[in-house]
Amino acid sequence: xxxxxxxxxxxSIYQVAKLAGVSPxxxxxxFSNTAPxxxxxxxxxxxxxxxxxxxxxxxxxxxxxxxxxxxGMLWSLGGPHDSESMARRVTRRMQQLGYTTxxxxxxxxxxxHKALHDFAQRRVDGVVIQDLTGVxxxxxxxxxxLAGFGAAVIVSAxxxxxxxxxxxQDRTMAMREAARHLINTGRTRPIAVAPTDSDRLKIDxxxxxxxxxxxxxxxxxxxxxxxxDGAVAVETxxxxxDAAFGDEVPFDAAWCSSDEEAVGLIDWLRSRGxxxxxxxxxxxxxxxxxxxxxxxxxxxxxxxxxxxxxxxEALLMQRLQQPALPPQRRYVEMKFxxxxxxx
Numbered sequence: 001x002x003x004x005x006x007x008x009x010x011x012s013i014y015q016v017a018k019l020a021g022v023s024p025x026x027x028x029x030x031f032s033n034t035a036p037x038x039x040x041x042x043x044x045x046x047x048x049x050x051x052x053x054x055x056x057x058x059x060x061x062x063x064x065x066x067x068x069x070x071x072g073m074l075w076s077l078g079g080p081h082d083s084e085s086m087a088r089r090v091t092r093r094m095q096q097l098g099y100t101t102x103x104x105x106x107x108x109x110x111x112x113h114k115a116l117h118d119f120a121q122r123r124v125d126g127v128v129i130q131d132l133t134g135v136x137x138x139x140x141x142x143x144x145x146l147a148g149f150g151a152a153v154i155v156s157a158x159x160x161x162x163x164x165x166x167x168x169q170d171r172t173m174a175m176r177e178a179a180r181h182l183i184n185t186g187r188t189r190p191i192a193v194a195p196t197d198s199d200r201l202k203i204d205x206x207x208x209x210x211x212x213x214x215x216x217x218x219x220x221x222x223x224x225x226x227x228x229d230g231a232v233a234v235e236t237x238x239x240x241x242d243a244a245f246g247d248e249v250p251f252d253a254a255w256c257s258s259d260e261e262a263v264g265l266i267d268w269l270r271s272r273g274x275x276x277x278x279x280x281x282x283x284x285x286x287x288x289x290x291x292x293x294x295x296x297x298x299x300x301x302x303x304x305x306x307x308x309x310x311x312x313e314a315l316l317m318q319r320l321q322q323p324a325l326p327p328q329r330r331y332v333e334m335k336f337x338x339x340x341x342x343x
Contacts, residue, residue, distance in 0.1 A: 013054070020048040031069060031098065046098065067150075070100045071316065072119030072127040074112060077105045089309045090128065097313070099125075106130055116145045126151030126316050132198060136160050151319035153312055157201055165315040165328045169308055174301045174334040175205035178255060178283045181336065183213055185343045187253035187281055191221045193237070193265060194257030202285070206255050220244070221251065225261060237264030249274055252281065259284035259291050259300055266298075266341070277343035287337050299342035307332045 017024040022041060029037050030045045037045075048054075071094050075087040091101045102122060104115040106129070119127055127149050129136075136142065137160055146152040152164040159168050182190065190210055192203045207217050225240050237256075249272050256262040262284030266276050276282050276296055284291065287302040311330045319325065 016045065016048050016052060016054045019052065020045045067125050067320075068123050069098055070102060070122060070124045072115070072122070072124040072149075073101050073103045074106045074115050074127065074129045075103060076130055076132055077103075086305050086309065089305065090312055093309055093313050097317070106132075112139070112142060113145065116142070120145075120148060124149065125320055126153070128153045128155065128312055128316070130154075131156040131160070136162060150323060151316050153315045153319075155308060155312065159329075163327055165319055165330075167308055167311045167315070167330045167332065169303070169332050169334070171202055171301065171303075171334045172205045174336045175202055175255075176209050177336040178299070178301065178342070179206050179209040181338060181342060182253040182281055182283070183209060183215075185281065187343075188215055189221075189251045190215075190217060190253040190255070191223060191251045192217075192255050192257075193223045193225055193240075193261055194255075195226050196222060196224045199257050202257065225257070233258065233260035234264035234267060237261050238268055241265070241268045247272065249280065252279065253283075254280060255283045255285070257285050259286050259288040259298060262298055262300070262341070263294065266296075276341055281343040282341045283336075284341075291337075292339065294341075296340035299339040300337050302335045302337050304332050304334060 013024050013027050017027045020027065020041075022045060026037060026041065027045050027049075030042050031049075073087065073090060075090075077084055077087065087103060091103065094101045102119060102124060104111075104118070106112070106115075112129070116127070127146065129146075129152070131154055136154060136156065143163060146164055153167065154160065154162060154164055155167045155169060157169060157171065160166055179190070190207070192206055194203055196203065203222060207222075210217055223240060223244055225236060249269065254262075254265055256265055262282050266282055269276055269280050269282075274280055282299070284298050284300040287300040291298040291300050311332065315328055315330065318328070
């Protein structure tokens with residue numbers, strides 16, 4: 001049997017340059033970010049590349065020592081939906097800027113080394129790491145590994161002493177504000193409903209104002225649940241509350257680590273003949289858009305994730321363009337949103 005080899009032509013950098021009316025060097029600069037290019041010219045080049053299907057080879061560029069237009073992202077994908085949503089937003093934003101994102105799940109810190117090694121093999125230009133529990137400082141070897149990347153941005157729940165760009169997504173003040181509001185409305189018997197392994201920082205921030213007022217919260221008033229979405233969260237919450245309290249409701253205020261859990265708690269309270277907020281005040285977390293349309297309208301904590309995404313972009317791009325800058329610090333504070341469910 002005879003075989004006929006057919007060569008399918010692929011679009012080259014020279015063809016894109018000709019169609020866009022620029023030099024091949026300009027096309028290279030657009031995709032490598034090695035030099036500034038006028039916005040109108042950049043758009044024309046990208047439009048022609050998209051129309052012709054031109055795809056630069058980032059790994060080959062990396063082997064030549066040029067930028068690969070790739071970003072490594074180590075992010076928690078096993079937590080609540082808001083975490084996954086942020087990962088999607090960052091990925092989309094990087095795509096709009098002409099970068100490909102390699103996303104790895106931040107399961108545990110032992111897996112961080114493997115992910116960073118993989119990013120190094122791919123010669124990514126920069127990395128973004130999420131530190132939900134503030135444990136980065138306990139792994140100094142990660143600092144040495146991050147030094148090999150052109151840019152590194154850490155998103156943490158608490159301030160960290162690190163030689164890298166840092167974004168602190170602070171929830172402490174919002175949690176304390178929620179607690180103070182409940183205290184000021186006369187609540188004296190609070191509970192916290194949250195995963196005790198991953199939300200310890202938020203739980204402590206919520207309970208501290210009560211302790212400052214001389215109200216000691218027993219450990220059995222911290223109800224351990226695991227993050228789940230939608231109807232599953234409600235079903236799980238019912239089972240956990242039944243197991244913890246039976247037919248009793250020995251609390252008059254509750255904070256839940258997600259709005260879904262808060263909705264489940266309100267339903268559970270109604271099944272016990274309790275009114276919200278008259279008998280029990282309830283506060284959620286994440287400020288889901290539907291929170292303002294429930295009844296009673298759900299008080300919650302707003303995350304301002306869009307601001308975090310904007311800061312990630314700004315710090316990455318600034319670091320890639322000016323690598324000698326000292327480490328930058330950015331703070332994005334969450335806010336307590338008071339609504340009827342909190343009284």
